[in-house]
Amino acid sequence: MPEVSQTAAASRTARRSDRDRWWRRMRRDWWIYLFLLPTIVGYGLYTVYPLVASWWYSFLDWPGFAQRGTFIGLENYERLISDELFWNAFTNSFIFLLIGLPLRVGLGLVLAYLLSRKAVKFRTGFRTLFFLPVVTTGAIIGMVYTLVLDSTGPVNRILTGVGILDQPIDFLGDPDTSLFAAIGVWVWKWVGITMIYWLAALQTIPQELYEAAQLDGANAWQEFRRITLPMLVPFLIIITLIDAVAAFNVFDLIQTMTAGGPTFSSEVIEIFIYRTAFETTVPQLGYASAAAVLFGLAAAVIAVVQGLGAAAARKRMVRS
C-alpha cells in the first residue's frame, strides 16, 4: 500500500510539474499562440468544420430547402452501396487517378529533366510555354478543348488527314473516349506545375555527383538511372501525393467538357456529388454528403498506403 501511495503521489507531482511547465510556457510564449490564432480559427472554420459537418450531414435526410435535415442513421450509406451510378463515378475517379497520375508525374519529370539540361536551347521559353496552361482557368480550357477535340476540330482533321482515323471521333461526346480525353486534357493543363516541382527537386542534387560520374565515363542515361532517379525518390513520394489529391479535384474541367456524360461515361465522384446535391428535382444534400464521405475515406486509404510506401522508401535509402 505505501508503495502504491508513493507512486500515486509521484504521479500527482509529475502532473503538477507538467501543468506548471505548460503555464510557464504559455505565459512566456502567449503571443506566438495569439499569432497562430487566426490560422487555427480559419482552418477550423473552413476546413475542419465543413469536414465534420459533412460527416454529420451524411446521416441526414436533407432535401436542401429545409433548414435542417432528419436523422436517418446509415440509410444514405445503404442506398449508396447499391447505387450503380455512385460506383460508376467512384470507378471513373480511380481510372482518372490510375491513368492521369503516372502520366502527369512521369511527363513532368521528363520535361523537367530535359529542360534542366544545359544542352537544351530556349529552356526558359519552353518552361514558360509548358507552365502557361497551369495559370489558365480550368473552365476556359474545358471550353476550348470542347472545340479542339470535337469531330470537326483540328485534332480530328490531323488524325483523319494522316490516315490514323478513318472517321472523325467526337472525343468528348463519345462514351468510349470521353473519360480518357478528359484525362489527357487534365495532364496537359497541369503537367507544367509538376514540371516545376521536379525542377526544384533536380536542383537539390549536388553537381559534383554528375561530375564524378562523367569522370567515370557515365553516359546521360546512366547518370539519370544511377544518380538522378535515386536522389529523386523522396520527392517522387511528395509530388505523387500532391498530384493524386489534384486528380480528385477535376470538377471545373469535367463539368465544362462533358458534364459527366455522355450517359455517365465521364462522371467522376465530384460531378456525382454536384448532381445529387443540386441538379435533381429534390436536392439531396445528405445523400451527396454520404458520397463525399465514402469517397473521402477511400482517398484517405490511398494517402495512408502512399505514406507507408514513402516511409519504406526512405528506410531503403537510408540503408543503402
Add this chain to the structure above:
Amino acid sequence: MGEKRSNAMTRRQTLSMMGGIAAGVPLLASCTGSGDPDGSSGGSGALKWWDHKNGVWIEPTLERVMSANPDLTIEREEYPASELVSALQLGHRSDQMPDVHTAHPSLGPISVLVEEGWFQPLGDHVDLAGTAVADRLVEGVHIFDGKVYSFPLDDGRTHEQTPWVVTDRLPMDVDPEDARSWDGFRTVAREITKDNVYAIAFAAKGPNFLDLKLQQLASAAGATHVGGIDYTTGEYVFDSQPFLDAMEFILALHSDGAFHPSLGSMGPEDAAQRWAAGEAHIHWHGPWVPGVVTNNYPELLDMGFDAWRMPGPDGAPSPVHFPPPPGEFWISSASQRPEDAALAIAAFATEETFADMVNAMATPPIDPSAVDAAEDVNEPYRRNLLNLREECRYAPAPEARNPAVVQVVSEMQGINPNPAEILQGALTETIDDWRQALTEYTSSISAERDRAIEAVASDGADVSLDDWVFPQWDPANDFTADDYA
C-alpha cells in the same frame, strides 16, 4: 551579444496588433457574403433582389419603381440558375437571404418551400385585382391558405421545338410547309445537309435539353402528358406509342446524318454558336432565340432569319401541355421590408413590364395583348409567339388540387437512366434496346411513386394515385384556374 531575448510585446506592438484585428473584423464580416453586419435582410439599406432572369426586361421595371419611390433603392444581382440555387440554400441556412428572389425549380417544390417558411405573402401588402395576372392565380401554385404569395409573368405555354433558320444560307429553296410533317422534316434535313454543313445543331451533351425534346415531341405525337404522366389516367406513359415515335424520329434524324456530328459534346449554347457560325442550318429551340440573335448575332437578321413551325407526325402537331406557370418573384420570410418588396414586385404586373418582355424578345408574357401591341419586335419572334398559342395548352397541376402530391414528389428518389439519359444512350449507341429501357423506367418510376404515396400516406397525408387523374380534362383546351373547382 549577451542580450536577453524578450518575448514581451511593447506597447506599440500591442497597439499595432489591436489595430490590425480591428481592421480585420470588417474584412471577415465581408466574407459572409452580403457584408450585412446583422446578417439579415431589411433595415433601411437597399432592398436586395436576387434572380436568374434576363435583366433586359427586369431592370427597367426596377428603375421605374425607384424613380417613383426616391427613398427606395433596389440592389439587383443576376445569377446563373445553378448558382442562384446554391446561394439561396446557403443564404437560408445562414440568415442572409435577399428581400426578393426567384425560385428556380431546383430549389424545390414551391408548396414545400412555402410550408418550410421560405416566403411571406405578397397579398398582405398589395392588391392585384384589375391587373392582367389577377385571373391567372392558382391555389397551390401562387395562393396558399387563401393568401397570394406570387404571380406569374411568363405565359408558360412555351415549347422549345421551333426550327430557327437562316434562309439565305440554305443550299436550296425550302418551303417551310414541306418541313411540317416529321417525314417532310427528315427529307428537308437530309437535303440541306451538304458540304460539311449539317441540318441541325443538336445539343445532346446534357440530359435537360434532351428531356424537353423527347417529352415535347411525344406531345406533338399525341401524348397527353406533363412530365411523362398522362393526367387522363394518372399513369406514367414513357413507354407509350407517342414516346416511342418521338424517340424513333430523333434517332432517324441522327441516322440520316442530319445532326452535327459533335452533338455529344454540344450543350444548347454550343449548338446556338455552331448554328450562328454556319456549321448547321437549323437551331431547334425556344422562342427566345430571336432575342439571342439580336444581341449576339445581329448579322443573321439580314440573312433571312426565320422561324418554321414545330413539326408534327402528320403535319400540325398535337398540343404540347404545360402546367400553370409558377410565380416569378417571392418575398423572403427574412425580409424586414415586405411592404417595399411587395411594391417592387407588384410593379411587374403592368403593361410596361409586359411590353419590356416582348421588346426584349424573352419568353412570352402572360398578357397576350402585349404581343399584339408590340411594334418593334422581330417578325419571326412575333409569328412564333402566335404559333405557340395554337400549339400549346395548359394542363392541370395535381398539387393545386391536393398539396400532398408535392410531398410524394419530394419523397420519390430518382431512377436512372431516365428517358433523357436513355435517349442520350441511344444516340451514342451505349443503350441498344432503348424500348426495353423505356419500359423498365416506366415500370420503375411507377413503382417508386407507389412507394412514395404509401410512405407519405403512412405519415398521415391524404394522397392517392387518384390525385393525378383529371377525368374532366380536355387536352385540346386550356385547363384554367376555374377548372379546379
